[in-house]
Amino acid sequence: MLNHLPRAPSPGAFQRSMDPRMSPGKAPFMSAMKMTKPGMSMMGPQGPLGHYPPNLRRDLNYPPGSVEATMPLLKPRRRLTSKDTGTPEAWRVMMSLKSGLLAESTWALDTINILLYDDSTVGSFNLSQLPGFLELIVEYFRRYLIEIFGILEEFEVGAVAQKIILDPAADQKDEAPADQETESIAQPEPHAAPGAEVEKAAAIVEKTPPDTAEPAEVNGETEVSVKKEEDGEKEVEAESGKAVESKKESAETEPKPKQASKYDRLPIKIVHKEELMEDMMEHLGYVTEFTSGLLHWQAGGGDSTAHIQTQFEPRSEPPARAEGKTNKGEENREDDGKKHSPVHEDGEQDHITLLEDEPRCRDEAPLSTSSAGQDALAKRCLCVSNIVRSLSFIPGNDLDMSRHPALVLLLGKLLLLHHQHPERNRSPPGYRRDELQEQGSSSSEGEWWWECLGLIRENAMVTLANISGQLDLSTYPDTICLPILDGLLHWMVCPSAEAQDPFPSATAHSQLTPQRLVLECLCKLSIQGGNIDLLLATPPFSRQEKLFTVLLRYIAQRKAQVYREMAVALLSHLAQGDPTAACAITMQKGSVGNFVGFLEDGVSMAQYQQNPHSLLHMGHPPMDPPSINMMCRAAKGLLAMAKVAENKTEFVLYESRLLDMSISSVLNAGVVAIICQVLFHLGKL
Numbered sequence: 001m002l003n004h005l006p007r008a009p010s011p012g013a014f015q016r017s018m019d020p021r022m023s024p025g026k027a028p029f030m031s032a033m034k035m036t037k038p039g040m041s042m043m044g045p046q047g048p049l050g051h052y053p054p055n056l057r058r059d060l061n062y063p064p065g066s067v068e069a070t071m072p073l074l075k076p077r078r079r080l081t082s083k084d085t086g087t088p089e090a091w092r093v094m095m096s097l098k099s100g101l102l103a104e105s106t107w108a109l110d111t112i113n114i115l116l117y118d119d120s121t122v123g124s125f126n127l128s129q130l131p132g133f134l135e136l137i138v139e140y141f142r143r144y145l146i147e148i149f150g151i152l153e154e155f156e157v158g159a160v161a162q163k164i165i166l167d168p169a170a171d172q173k174d175e176a177p178a179d180q181e182t183e184s185i186a187q188p189e190p191h192a193a194p195g196a197e198v199e200k201a202a203a204i205v206e207k208t209p210p211d212t213a214e215p216a217e218v219n220g221e222t223e224v225s226v227k228k229e230e231d232g233e234k235e236v237e238a239e240s241g242k243a244v245e246s247k248k249e250s251a252e253t254e255p256k257p258k259q260a261s262k263y264d265r266l267p268i269k270i271v272h273k274e275e276l277m278e279d280m281m282e283h284l285g286y287v288t289e290f291t292s293g294l295l296h297w298q299a300g301g302g303d304s305t306a307h308i309q310t311q312f313e314p315r316s317e318p319p320a321r322a323e324g325k326t327n328k329g330e331e332n333r334e335d336d337g338k339k340h341s342p343v344h345e346d347g348e349q350d351h352i353t354l355l356e357d358e359p360r361c362r363d364e365a366p367l368s369t370s371s372a373g374q375d376a377l378a379k380r381c382l383c384v385s386n387i388v389r390s391l392s393f394i395p396g397n398d399l400d401m402s403r404h405p406a407l408v409l410l411l412g413k414l415l416l417l418h419h420q421h422p423e424r425n426r427s428p429p430g431y432r433r434d435e436l437q438e439q440g441s442s443s444s445e446g447e448w449w450w451e452c453l454g455l456i457r458e459n460a461m462v463t464l465a466n467i468s469g470q471l472d473l474s475t476y477p478d479t480i481c482l483p484i485l486d487g488l489l490h491w492m493v494c495p496s497a498e499a500q501d502p503f504p505s506a507t508a509h510s511q512l513t514p515q516r517l518v519l520e521c522l523c524k525l526s527i528q529g530g531n532i533d534l535l536l537a538t539p540p541f542s543r544q545e546k547l548f549t550v551l552l553r554y555i556a557q558r559k560a561q562v563y564r565e566m567a568v569a570l571l572s573h574l575a576q577g578d579p580t581a582a583c584a585i586t587m588q589k590g591s592v593g594n595f596v597g598f599l600e601d602g603v604s605m606a607q608y609q610q611n612p613h614s615l616l617h618m619g620h621p622p623m624d625p626p627s628i629n630m631m632c633r634a635a636k637g638l639l640a641m642a643k644v645a646e647n648k649t650e651f652v653l654y655e656s657r658l659l660d661m662s663i664s665s666v667l668n669a670g671v672v673a674i675i676c677q678v679l680f681h682l683g684k685l
Contacts, residue, residue, distance in 0.1 A: 415487025474530030
């Protein structure tokens, strides 16, 4: 029996010969290799061959013309400027948008986007000099959101659900039949005399039961009730007789109607009736009437956008599709309203619902299930959102944009759109549970918008951050301000990675997260006292306690000085807004210590600027000291917390440190005065 069996071909890059005398220096081995010059590395299809294991050193030669052999052309797209598009007149662009035509609107949106991206032409988009321009952009934004997500359709003129927004109790009222008045006046026949109509009207009046008749409750009172009925009938007859006489007199004074033609021998009596013909437009689905007034526009409503074309292909479904889309949007809004409630409706503590930290997200499919029309619609919606975002960066536009109810409503709806935290399942892990999770998390074909939703929400957050300094939510109704406050507070305390990680579209070294962007929004909103009251009144209170914890964590982070100062300003304004909020902030762990540490860091930085050699023991490089205004805000926050009697025990450990700062020579006199007031309130019995 042979000891050596034939060997299988080696999977390596080269076939190994069975000849034991062969060596790598022989010709058969060297013929398969490419000779290179000394000092030069041999490049393979994926880089130098020396960086890979020997079993990967194989040239993959695909047939020419195949998909695998096609190399991608990584050529960056050239940036378009105003030199490529020109500078068209503003009225021409606005008329193209008003037309609603697909080609005209596409040209207008692309031109606006390019001009806003060009530094030489961005300054010309001042909204105070372009009346009506922002309204057109908002209309296009609302139309695309209606087509993609099925929201905001009830805020348009002529919508089915428009009356519910303006008057929620209108649909509960019983509508009176519209034919009561028309039935009492009968239309005369062509051969009837003019007086016949009056006689019929009189007969109808006689048949109506009198209102003065009272039912008899006791047998002894039947005669009295009958007499009352007879007296009532006589009164009605007398009144009807007078009415007939008066109508006859008026008929005699009226001029005799002329003949319609020489062939008609009998006169024609013209009866003025409101609805002689039934309007068939309502049955065809067209808008025949609408309610438009100041309340509609103040509630964030706008004009109808049904004329705006969104796709080139004709619709293959009947117009009834819009009704189903509206119902679907209403269901989504109901789900959005229920997803944040941690307790069931009965309010019992035994039924606490635990929610997952991560929200419901898209289940990536191996193949794209969206059509070309859907991709084009998503790109157009992103284009409009980029326009709104770019307009918010121009100085002066924040005031005009913050006073636009429809835009503020739209931004508020986008904050928590389809951001749902599912209920946490307490069942033990198993195969059945995994199958249910896969079925629940899988995205259907109707949820093709996941990819563009994140970018649209990012643009909405950036726009809100730019206009929050001028935004006064106290002037808006609850339908506008509540979604914004609810969305901002949720993103501030959301434990998901989506809220705490940088935006997917950000650069590699960007540290901007949704939570930090929302912190900027809340900090700017807190400048106005009306917004502070609304923030503190937004339920639930447990979320406000989480907000205080997150803000105190930002104050403790010395490396992120910008967000640290924002958190100090926001907490200071919240503490000054309500004593209950000041007490809740003080009860958080390390609240007073973080504020005192912020003031001490400011003192240390000011001392370093005056004498750089005095703080050589500092391990970290010195940072710029906070401004005097920011130091005053921190001191006022401590003062608001010290005024509450229940909080004095929390200041016991920090009185000596506050006293040292009060006698510091580098602090501003205004800051020292506020710290002295804090010590004064702490010294009261």
